Amino acid sequence: MEYETIQIRKIEGACGLCEEYSEKNITTPPKIAILSCEGACARGEVSRRAANLIAHEMAKDETVRICLGGAFTKNIGQRNLVRRAEKCLAIEGCFVSCATRMMQGVLPDLNPEVVLADTLYEESLPFGIDEVSDETFSTYARQVAEKVVGTYIKK
Numbered sequence: 001m002e003y004e005t006i007q008i009r010k011i012e013g014a015c016g017l018c019e020e021y022s023e024k025n026i027t028t029p030p031k032i033a034i035l036s037c038e039g040a041c042a043r044g045e046v047s048r049r050a051a052n053l054i055a056h057e058m059a060k061d062e063t064v065r066i067c068l069g070g071a072f073t074k075n076i077g078q079r080n081l082v083r084r085a086e087k088c089l090a091i092e093g094c095f096v097s098c099a100t101r102m103m104q105g106v107l108p109d110l111n112p113e114v115v116l117a118d119t120l121y122e123e124s125l126p127f128g129i130d131e132v133s134d135e136t137f138s139t140y141a142r143q144v145a146e147k148v149v150g151t152y153i154k155k
C-alpha cells in the first residue's frame with residue numbers, strides 16, 4: 001500500500017455550529033456516522049444530497065451527518081462522532097472514495113461501509129452540476145438514500 005503524507009495547518013477556534021451539532025448528536029449508544037464525498041461534481045452532488053436525506057429525513061434518529069472537512073481537519077467534535085461510532089457509512093460520489101480515504105488518514109482503524117453512489121443509478125453524470133436538473137439530482141439522491149437505508153440502517 002502506498003500513502004501520501006500531508007501536513008494540515010492547525011488553527012485556533014472551531015465552528016460553533018459544527019460543535020453544537022456534534023454535542024447534540026453525541027448519544028449513547030452512538031449514532032451511525034454518515035460521511036459523504038461532498039464533491040463539486042454532479043456525482044458528488046448526488047452523494048451529498050443522499051447523505052443529507054438519510055441523516056436529516058429518512059433515518060434521523062439512527063444517524064448523524066458528518067462534516068467531512070471539519071472531521072478531517074480538526075480533532076474535535078465531528079471527528080469524535082466518527083471515532084466513537086460503532087458503524088460508519090461513507091457515501092462516495094465515485095470510486096476515488098475521498099471521504100473514506102480522508103477519514104482513514106486521521107483515524108487509521110476506521111472501517112466504514114463504503115457505498116459508491118454512482119453505481120446505484122443508471123445515468124453517467126457529467127462534472128458540471130449546471131448540466132443536471134434539480135429534479136434529476138433529487139430522484140437519484142433519493143434512490144441512493146433508499147438503498148442505503150434499506151441495506152445498512154433499517155434492514
Ligand code: SF4
Nearest residue numbers: 039040041044093094
Ligand atoms: S470526481 Fe469523484 S471525488 Fe471528485 S467530486 Fe466528483 S464524485 Fe467526488
